[in-house]
Amino acid sequence: MDAVVKKLMRQSGETFAEQAGVPLKDQPAALFKLLVLANLLSARISSEIALAAARELFEAGGGTPHGMSELTWQQRVDALGRGHYVRYDESTATRLGETAEMVQDKYKGDLRKLATEAEHDPERIGDLLREFPGIGPTGVDIFCREAQAMWPWLRPYVDSQVKKGAERLGLPTDAGKLASQVPDKDLARLTAALVRVARDKKLADAVKAA
Incomplete structure (x- = not known):
């Protein structure tokens, strides 16, 4: 798994449903x-x-x-x-x-x-x-x-917000290539994290920082 993806998943790898207790x-x-x-x-x-x-x-x-x-x-x-x-x-x-x-x-x-x-x-x-x-x-x-x-x-469900987040982090925007970054079971968590990155440039910068 890409180092950026690992850091992203550690920091923001929770779906919105999980965040709401679903x-x-x-x-x-x-x-x-x-x-x-x-x-x-x-x-x-x-x-x-x-x-x-x-x-x-x-x-x-x-x-x-x-x-x-x-x-x-x-x-x-x-x-x-x-x-x-x-x-x-x-x-x-x-x-x-x-x-x-x-x-x-x-x-x-x-x-x-x-x-x-x-x-x-x-x-x-x-x-x-x-x-x-x-x-x-x-x-x-x-x-x-x-x-x-x-x-x-x-799967893989990758929409424009997910692609925007991936682009900010220098990750593939192609759905198949992006999905290959994580196990299938974690794809929903990855896409949720990338949506957060798309909405929050500070988060993107923090993930990219060494």
Whole structure:
């Protein structure tokens, strides 16, 4: 493994899901939490605030489609507020309620059925994810970058933010070459770290420093 990659993984090799306390497991609750997280991280708001808001929602009982549906709109707003997710709290509370209903109605509460419906096709899953309110191209990238830890058929998922981070560190931007820098099981962690590098030049400089 490249020395820069080793240092990067030591400093920032944690997925955003793990940072929010979401296990990287191919299970209904974990996948729903990842979808919520992708929704929250899609907004023009700091990742720290989005992660804090996610933790508050999950603690309030919104960690499953049923649990999120059982929360009132105001309870969702209040949880987002406790995470300081205040600029988008009302619209996001509405979207998350609609998302929970859609997961229950279309996928019977189990987003593993999303992979089945997509026929394990990364392009098709992007189309299906965009059917959820609040999930656009950015949300698709966030979900798929992290979900590749659970769904090997998504690997290597390397989007423009990952490539920007790789370029800052002088690493390959080709998806296959970049993926070869780490074991398959660590690819989601590498891509998350490179997204942080893309957003934080100081982090990039610290990783490159001897």
